[in-house]
Amino acid sequence: MTSAxxxxxxxxxxxxxxxxxxxxVRWALAAARFARRKPLGAIGGVIVVAMLVMAVFAEQIAxxxxxETIRGARMKPPSAAHWLGTDNLxxxxxxxxxxxxxxxxxxxxxxxxxxxxxxxxxGVSSAYFGGVWxxxxxxxxxxxxxxxxxxxxxxxxxxxxPGRLNLIISVAIIAAAxxxxxxxxxxxxxxxxxxxxxxxAIGCGHARIIVRHLLPNVLAxxxxxxxxxxxxxxxAESALSFLGFGVPPPYPSWGAMLSGSGRTYMLxxxxxxxxxxVAISLAVFGFNMLGDALRDVLDxxxxxxx
Amino acid sequence: MLRRYLVRRLLVAVxxxxxxxxxxxxxxxxxxxxxxxLMLAETSYAKDIDELRAKLGLDRxxxxxxxxxxxxxxxxxLGESLWTRRPVVQELGQRLPVTxxxxxxxxxxxxxxxxxxxxxxxxxxxxxxxxxxRSLAILGLSVPGFWLATLLIVLPAIxxxxxxxxxxxxxxxxxxxxxxxxxxxxxxLGVASAAALMRLTRGMLLEVLRQDYVRTxxxxxxxxxxxxxxxxxxxxxIPVITLLGTxxxxxxxxxxxxxxxxxxxxxxxxxxxxxxxxxxPVIQGVNLLVVSTVVxxxxxxxxxxxxxxxxxxx
Numbered sequence: 001m002t003s004a005x006x007x008x009x010x011x012x013x014x015x016x017x018x019x020x021x022x023x024x025v026r027w028a029l030a031a032a033r034f035a036r037r038k039p040l041g042a043i044g045g046v047i048v049v050a051m052l053v054m055a056v057f058a059e060q061i062a063x064x065x066x067x068e069t070i071r072g073a074r075m076k077p078p079s080a081a082h083w084l085g086t087d088n089l090x091x092x093x094x095x096x097x098x099x100x101x102x103x104x105x106x107x108x109x110x111x112x113x114x115x116x117x118x119x120x121x122x123g124v125s126s127a128y129f130g131g132v133w134x135x136x137x138x139x140x141x142x143x144x145x146x147x148x149x150x151x152x153x154x155x156x157x158x159x160x161x162p163g164r165l166n167l168i169i170s171v172a173i174i175a176a177a178x179x180x181x182x183x184x185x186x187x188x189x190x191x192x193x194x195x196x197x198x199x200x201a202i203g204c205g206h207a208r209i210i211v212r213h214l215l216p217n218v219l220a221x222x223x224x225x226x227x228x229x230x231x232x233x234x235x236a237e238s239a240l241s242f243l244g245f246g247v248p249p250p251y252p253s254w255g256a257m258l259s260g261s262g263r264t265y266m267l268x269x270x271x272x273x274x275x276x277x278v279a280i281s282l283a284v285f286g287f288n289m290l291g292d293a294l295r296d297v298l299d300x301x302x303x304x305x306x
Numbered sequence: 307m308l309r310r311y312l313v314r315r316l317l318v319a320v321x322x323x324x325x326x327x328x329x330x331x332x333x334x335x336x337x338x339x340x341x342x343x344l345m346l347a348e349t350s351y352a353k354d355i356d357e358l359r360a361k362l363g364l365d366r367x368x369x370x371x372x373x374x375x376x377x378x379x380x381x382x383x384l385g386e387s388l389w390t391r392r393p394v395v396q397e398l399g400q401r402l403p404v405t406x407x408x409x410x411x412x413x414x415x416x417x418x419x420x421x422x423x424x425x426x427x428x429x430x431x432x433x434x435x436x437x438x439x440r441s442l443a444i445l446g447l448s449v450p451g452f453w454l455a456t457l458l459i460v461l462p463a464i465x466x467x468x469x470x471x472x473x474x475x476x477x478x479x480x481x482x483x484x485x486x487x488x489x490x491x492x493x494x495l496g497v498a499s500a501a502a503l504m505r506l507t508r509g510m511l512l513e514v515l516r517q518d519y520v521r522t523x524x525x526x527x528x529x530x531x532x533x534x535x536x537x538x539x540x541x542x543x544i545p546v547i548t549l550l551g552t553x554x555x556x557x558x559x560x561x562x563x564x565x566x567x568x569x570x571x572x573x574x575x576x577x578x579x580x581x582x583x584x585x586x587p588v589i590q591g592v593n594l595l596v597v598s599t600v601v602x603x604x605x606x607x608x609x610x611x612x613x614x615x616x617x618x619x620x
Contacts, residue, residue, distance in 0.1 A: 040441065139318075143325035146600040147593070148559030151577060152329075155589055158581040159336050235450055239563055242452050243578065258456055266460045273460045277453030284448035292444065 034297060041293020047286025054098050055105035062095035067250045075269040085271040088262060093271065096252040097279050103246075103253040104234045104283060111168045111233045112226050115175035120222060122176065123183030124214055127191060128206070138184075144177035150239060162245045171236050179225045186221040190214055220298040227294055231287030238280045254280045308612060315608050323601045327379075330593040331372050334586040379594060385587035389580070394591035398573060402595070404474075405561055405572035408492055412557050413550065415496030416503055421539075421546070423500075424507025429534050431512060439504070446501030452563045454494050459567070474571050491564045498560065499553045506549050510542035517541075544615050551607030555600050 021029075035042035054061055064070065069090040070082075078085040084093035126137045144152070149171075156170035190196065191214070199209050238255030240246050247253045249260070257276040266273040366374075378384070384394035427439040462468040477484040514520065515538050523533045558574070565575035573592055580588035 139321045140325055142318075142322035143329060143597075146322065146326055146555065146597050146604070147329075148555040148557075148562075148596060148600070150559035150562045151574070151593065151596055154562065154578065154581050155333050155593055158584065158589060159333055231448065235448070238450055239452060242450075243563065243566070255450075255452075258453060263456070266456070267463055270460055270464055273453075273456050277450065277457065280453065281445070281449045284450075285445060288444050288448055 034293070038293035038297065040289050041296075044286045044289025044291075044293065047282055048290055051101050051283050051286065052105060054101040058099045058102050062092075062098040064092040064095040066096050066099035066252050067091065068095070075265060075272075077269070078271055084275045085269065087257075087272050088265040088269065093275055096257060097254070097275055100252040100254045100257065100276065100279060101283075103241075103251065104237060104280075107164060107168055107171075107237045107247070108230050108234045111172045111175065111237070112229050114168065114172040115179060115229065115233075116222060116226050118172065118176035119179035119183055119225075120215075120218075122180040123185075124187050124210060124218070126180070127184045127187035128210060128214065141177050141180055144174065145181075147174075149174045149236065153236065153240060154243070154245065157240070157245045162248070164247050167237065167240060167246055171233055171240075174236075175229055175233060179229060182225055183218060183221060186218045187214055190217040193217075224291055224295045224298060227287055228291035231284040231291065234280065234287070235284050254283075311612050312609055315605065315612075319601055319605050323598065326597040326601065327376060327594060328372065330590055330597060331375055333593075334590060335368070335371075384591035384594065387580075387588050388585045389583050389588070394587050397576065397588070398591060398595055401571055401573045401576050404488075404570055405558070405565070405574055407488055408495065408561055408565070408570065408572060409554070409557050411488060411492035412495035412499065412560075413553070415493055416499035416553070416557075417550070419496065419500040420503035421507055421543070424504040425511060425534060425539060427504070427508045428511035428515065428538075429530070440508075443501040443504050446497050449497075451494050451498060451560050452567060454497070455491070455564060455567045458490060458494065474569065487568075488570070491568045491570065495557055495560045495564055499557055502553065502556075503546060503549060507542065507546050510545050511538055514538050514542045544611060547614070548607055548611055551604045554603050558596055558600070 020026075035045075070086060070092060071090070073082065073086045073092075074090040075088055076082055076086045078093075082092050082094065084097060086092055087096070122137060122141070126134045152174060153170045156173065157166060160166035160170065196209060196213055199213050204213075237246060238253070238258075241253040241255030242259045244256075244259065246256055249256060254276040258273065262272050382395055384398075386393050387397060390397065423439055427436045430436050459469075475483040475487050511534075515534070520533060520537050523537045528537075561572060561574040562578055564570070565572045566578055569575075573595065577589065577592040579585075580592065
């Protein structure tokens with residue numbers, strides 16, 4: 001997979017006879033080439049990496065804990081001491097935004113991982129086995145897709161109850177339905193290839209054809225879907241948290257920071273209304289930009305909707 | 307030929323709609339049993355748990371319940387709200403115009419922004435304006451509607467002391483005030499869809515502008531306007547119409563948040579309240595209404611698509 005990805009990234013093949021470069025160098029070169037060809041995508045990548053760092057090292061980066069009340073610092077505007085100001089409960093906004101990245105990242109990655117596994121199982125099997133199975137599965141996918149995502153997620157949450165795990169499950173169901181369509185399409189394309197026919201001719205079983213021949217060839221599609229999907233999932237998580245169906249307080253989620261009791265104080269402390277939204281927009285923007293650029297580089301066939 | 311296509315399209319839509327109704331129907335039945343007891347305590351809707359089960363129709367076999375429910379729904383009976391005790395259909399009838407109006411304005415605004423901007427970006431491909439427009443489009447897809455709405459309420463209030471009207475203004479009472487009240491939420495809803503539509507318009511137009519007949523049009527010495535609009539856009543706009551169909555669930559989903567923030571008494575706000583109050587007949591009713599609308603609109607869009615473009619067949 002590594003060599004295939006690098007080649008698709010536009011890396012020149014190592015000249016015959018020359019010693020192959022170490023993997024780290026090759027990856028760095030590929031990244032540099034990507035940044036030169038897709039500057040906007042590289043900006044997206046930087047935003048994504050920054051967000052991941054914030055999520056992982058929140059304790060080290062944030063000057064205060066997310067629920068720490070600071071004496072005498074209620075609703076203070078942004079300053080040197082509190083970069084993004086403080087909220088109505090005297091908590092440091094910057095620290096809360098940093099910890100908030102953790103919610104977006106954990107919920108985002110868990111959701112998209114679950115969604116992609118389900119979507120791949122549905123999409124690949126639907127394309128590979130075809131016939132009645134395909135017809136039936138696709139009608140179910142159709143049905144899921146005709147629900148507005150917030151409507152169905154809220155309805156599922158009404159049954160499951162609020163909370164982080166239920167949030168992940170209900171968003172993943174919708175994301176899986178959407179992505180399975182694209183994966184099915186990509187698999188159908190790969191199945192036209194001669195190597196699949198050849199594999200069948202030499203008597204490979206279904207499992208071997210799917211795992212060894214189909215999956216590696218739809219992997220690029222899956223990576224792109226996951227990247228763009230992460231943006232959409234973070235957006236969905238923030239909307240649900242905003243509506244009160246997300247991670248329970250006082251743990252900061254960017255969406256929840258914009259809702260609830262804070263709303264009444266926003267007229268006096270507008271920075272409370274600004275920064276969490278900036279964080280959401282930047283994160284989603286980063287994943288979208290990176291995903292768009294990855295799509296152009298990895299899989300030009302998906303460019304249709306541009 | 308066209309008729310055969312439409313019939314086949316209809317045959318695909320029916321099972322999808324049936325499965326969707328099954329999902330709508332099944333969801334409230336997945337609630338753990340003690341939730342019924344909780345409901346009993348919360349709403350005092352029925353005397354005892356058996357009566358409540360009977361009212362919700364939970365005491366009979368699953369498939370019997372489903373068929374009966376579909377049959378009643380087809381006759382326009384969606385049960386009554388556990389909260390207001392009024393028929394769900396009646397409640398929906400009151401709220402539907404608000405949401406429909408909001409969705410319609412949002413769609414129009416999305417089109418009004420997306421098509422001209424998409425044409426501009428395609429006609430000036432890789433120019434500065436193209437880059438700016440494309441980046442703005444991705445930004446438009448990234449900014450959460452509820453944040454935009456919050457800023458548009460908070461910032462004008464701080465800067466100019468301006469606040470949106472609280473309380474819903476009926477069209478009959480004050481037509482201008484009503485439109486002004488709905489316009490701001492509609493713009494916020496339209497922005498995200500505009501971004502998606504703009505990207506598609508640009509992409510499709512770029513493809514069309516590379517066709518031979520467009521080169522011929524240029525060679526004939528036609529003005530740029532005539533080439534891009536008459537020869538290009540006309541052929542590029544068809545997929546845009548389809549995407550408009552797929553944008554409907556997006557816009558309707560967005561209304562949940564927007565109606566809640568702006569206090570508009572629409573269907574989505576009704577759903578949100580129903581979810582908080584565990585008002586299952588209402589949740590079912592709203593879901594059924596929304597899903598049927600989406601399936602029917604997509605059916606209509608596909609039919610329109612086939613009429614507009616004779617090349618399109620299943």
